[in-house]
Amino acid sequence: MSRVRVLVGTRKGAFLLESDGQRRRWQIRGPFFGGWEIYHLKGSPVDPDRLYASQSNGWFGQIIQRSDDGGQTWYPPGGAVETTPEGLPMGQSNQFLYDTSPETGRPLRTHQWYDGTQHPWEFKRVWHLEPSYTDPDTVYAGVEDAALFRSTDGGTTWHELAALRDQQAEKWSPGAGGLGLHTILLDPNNPRRIYVAISAAGAFRTDDGGQSWKVITNGLTSKYMPDPTAQVGFCVHRLAMHPSHPDRVFMQLHWNVMRTDNAGELWTNIGAGLPSDFGFPIEVHAHEPETVYVVPIQSDSEHYPPEGKLRVYRSRSGGGDWEPLAHGLPQEHCYVNVLRDAMSRDELDDCGIYFGTTGGQVYVSPDSGDHWHPIVTQLPPVVSVEVQTLP
DSSP, rough: OOEEEEEETTTTTTEEEEEEETTOOOEEEEETTTTTTEEEEEEEESSSTTTEEEEEEEEEEEEEEEETTSSOBBBSSOOOOBBBBBOOOOOOOOEEEEETTTTTTOEEEEEEOOOOSSSOOOOOOOEEEEOOOTTOOOOOEEEEEEEEEEEEEEESSEEGGGGGGGGGGGGGGOOOOOOEEOOOOETTTOTTTTTEEEBBEEEEEEETTTTTOEEEOOOOOOOTTTTTTTTSSSSSEEEEEEOOEEEEEEEEEEEOOOEESSSTTSSOOTTTTSSSSSEEEEESSSSSTTOOOEEOOEEEEEEOOOOOOOEEEEESSSSSEEEEEEESSOOOSOOOOOOSSSSSEEEEEEEEEEETTTTSSSEEEEETSSSSSEESSOOOOOEEEEEEEEE
C-alpha cells in the first residue's frame, strides 16, 4: 500500500508527517532547523528521497537545505553559520548560501546566486521551490524581491532567468507580504512551459524555458489599481493547475477567484457562490481536473474565516458552483488563516486534501474534502504544506 509524507514548513522549523494509505495514524518528525523560518519545503517528483527546504533567518540570512535520504540528514550540514569565511558577521546580506568544510568546520562560500551580470543577488527570502518533473538536480526558486532562479546541480549554484524582469518590472510593487515570486507551475508535458505569479505584479508564462516571457493578466480587474488598462500590478495570491490540463489554470486573486482555459490568454471570474472571494490558497484534485478547492477568509484586512467558521469550499464544476466542507473543522470562534502555500493534495486513489493554519494545525481529509481531522494541532504557525505520495 502506498504511503504519504506531508512536508510542513513553519515559522520555527520544518516537520515531516508520515502515514500509510489509511491516513489515520501519523508519525511526526521534527522540528528540523528548529527556530528558523522554513518558508517552503518540497520533494522531487523524480526521487522521493530528494527534499529541498528554504531556510531563512532575519539575522543569518537565507540558506537552501537539501536532503537525499527523505529528511534523515540535510546538506549543507550544520544549518546556520554565524560568520563569513573572512570572519565578518553575515547580518542580513542574504547574498550567499553557505556550506561547512568537513576538514576545518569553517563556512565556505560555495552556494552562490547570480544575476545576469554575474553579480551577487541580494534578496530577503526564497518564497517557493519547485523541483523538475524529470531531473532531481534541477530545481527552480522564486525569491523576494521578485525574480526566478534555476539550479541544475541540486542547489549548489543558481542562475537567474533574467528575461522575466523585462516584463515591466519597474512597475512591480510589493503586496502586503512583500514583492515575492511565490508560485511556480511546471508543465509536465512541456518542460519549456512555466507559469509564475508575483505579488503584486501578476501572472507570467514562458514557452521557451525562460528565454522570453509573456504577461498573462487579460481579464483580471482590481479596484486598487488606478490604471484600469494596466497589464501588471495585480496582486495574485496563488495559481493551481492539474497536470493533465496544463492550459487550464485556477487563480486566487486579491479578491476574485479566476480561471483560464487557454493558458492565461483570458481569465474569467468563478467566485460567485463563495461567502468571500478573498483568500490565499487554491488547489486542484489529483484525479478530477474540474474539482478545485479554496479557503475563503473574511477580507483583506480581516484574515480569518467568515463568521469564525473554518470551511474549505469545493467546486466539482471548475468553479461553476461551490459547496462548503466543514465536517470535522471548528465551526465557532476560529480565527486562523491559511497561507498561499499551505494547501496540498496526495495522489492516492481516494485523494487526500491537506492544509495548515497560522494557529499551528494541520488537517487532512482522506476523502477529497468530505471529512476532516487534525494530524497535529500545536505546531508553530504553518507557512507551507506539500505532500509526497510514496510507494
